[in-house]
Amino acid sequence: MMKAGIVMVACMASTQCMAENRGVQPAVPLREVDRDIDAVRPKLITWRRDIHSHPELSGQEVRTSKLVADHLRALGLEVTTDVGGHGVVGLLRGGRPGKVVALRADMDALPVKEATGLPFASTVTAPYMDDRAPVMHACGHDGHTAILMGVAEVLVRRKASIPGTVKFIFQPAEEGVSDPRAADAKIGAAAMIAQGVLERPKVDAIFGLHIMPMIPTGTVGYRSGPLLGSADAFEIKIQGKATHGGIPWRGIDPIVTSAKVVLDLQTIVSRQLDISKEPAVITVGSFHGGNRGNIIPESVTMLGTLRTFDDAMRADAKQRIVTVTESVANAHGAKGEVHFAAPGVSVTSNDAALTERMIPALRLATNGKAVVTPKISGTEDFSEFQKVVPGVYVFLGAPPKGKTTETAAANHSPLFDFDEDAMPVGVRTLTTLALDYLASPSAK
Ligand SMILES: [Zn+2]
Numbered sequence: 001m002m003k004a005g006i007v008m009v010a011c012m013a014s015t016q017c018m019a020e021n022r023g024v025q026p027a028v029p030l031r032e033v034d035r036d037i038d039a040v041r042p043k044l045i046t047w048r049r050d051i052h053s054h055p056e057l058s059g060q061e062v063r064t065s066k067l068v069a070d071h072l073r074a075l076g077l078e079v080t081t082d083v084g085g086h087g088v089v090g091l092l093r094g095g096r097p098g099k100v101v102a103l104r105a106d107m108d109a110l111p112v113k114e115a116t117g118l119p120f121a122s123t124v125t126a127p128y129m130d131d132r133a134p135v136m137h138a139c140g141h142d143g144h145t146a147i148l149m150g151v152a153e154v155l156v157r158r159k160a161s162i163p164g165t166v167k168f169i170f171q172p173a174e175e176g177v178s179d180p181r182a183a184d185a186k187i188g189a190a191a192m193i194a195q196g197v198l199e200r201p202k203v204d205a206i207f208g209l210h211i212m213p214m215i216p217t218g219t220v221g222y223r224s225g226p227l228l229g230s231a232d233a234f235e236i237k238i239q240g241k242a243t244h245g246g247i248p249w250r251g252i253d254p255i256v257t258s259a260k261v262v263l264d265l266q267t268i269v270s271r272q273l274d275i276s277k278e279p280a281v282i283t284v285g286s287f288h289g290g291n292r293g294n295i296i297p298e299s300v301t302m303l304g305t306l307r308t309f310d311d312a313m314r315a316d317a318k319q320r321i322v323t324v325t326e327s328v329a330n331a332h333g334a335k336g337e338v339h340f341a342a343p344g345v346s347v348t349s350n351d352a353a354l355t356e357r358m359i360p361a362l363r364l365a366t367n368g369k370a371v372v373t374p375k376i377s378g379t380e381d382f383s384e385f386q387k388v389v390p391g392v393y394v395f396l397g398a399p400p401k402g403k404t405t406e407t408a409a410a411n412h413s414p415l416f417d418f419d420e421d422a423m424p425v426g427v428r429t430l431t432t433l434a435l436d437y438l439a440s441p442s443a444k
């Protein structure tokens, strides 16, 4: 979870800042864009609260995607629905030739029981696994959806002067499938890409943002290279041989063996990986075996997660998890098996050249409040888009009113909320990134 340590970039309307910003020539003067953002501001709040009080789990985004598609159609965009599930794609063809820039928002909510007490708090439940679960927008995707709807409305007014095409990608199922037992299925960004969302017309660059209460409102956090981690869920089974708890020599104890496996897995990060390059985390969060104190059980099952910020370290760590498990189990006469849930989530890594190129635009959009942010060991399937096209993902600061960056509830908490004043900043950020990317000479 992200805490302090954000380095402010010294660019607060200083001479240096203005010099840095001089190279940025958006296709539309920001003053005019700001007028349109002001006009759309009340709608942002209306959309956000409507979506917030009607949250939908991953793969169930029927109402949200209809709201989005209706809005994009009303704006006169070319709209495609049901892309990779309930995904919606809107195409805004500018009046002048140029490249294609994509902007992405995710639309899904989480199985969390809301405890914010907000007047528009969710009371919704929905099918989840074999039961029903309370549903809440506990990650700010309601805000992301409203922001991108707002960006579409702002940009469509400038259609004639836009040099290129803007593709609006409203993505379902970012948080993963509602039923973890179907985790191997292609979902979210991967499902949209498989259905050609980055083709027809071919996308040249993609931008996205995530609401982040640990950064001040009005501020955008960026980072070149790894920003969010990879995630690989794994299941380990240690097969022993059941026996009486008083005569362990007649069997093979999977509990003691598994305890050794848990401890030795921790040495992968602390003794084997080069953590001066990137950090990594291995956690075993579930340990199940046996049902009585005087019976040594047949087997133990453990569940865990691997987080890294580097593809090579990720592959290496996965191999080491298998090696440690099998070797420790063998040493105790047991059998160890590791199963990784495919395909996992890749590192969200911002293209270095594109990040560098967009920093002045980020500063311009935030009046200099663009900060370098620490990496976070959460995950984002925005990484799927970045595997295909250069992409930059940023954090939108938004601690709720009355809270600070320290006291605000984290994403996925039942108390999660954000400052709605951050939404116009988000609109300005994505609008500026799109216009600046399309307007810069190398984009022609
Ligand atoms: Zn989330």
Ligand SMILES: [Zn+2]
Pocket: 139, 140, 141, 174, 210
């Ligand atoms: Zn999220």
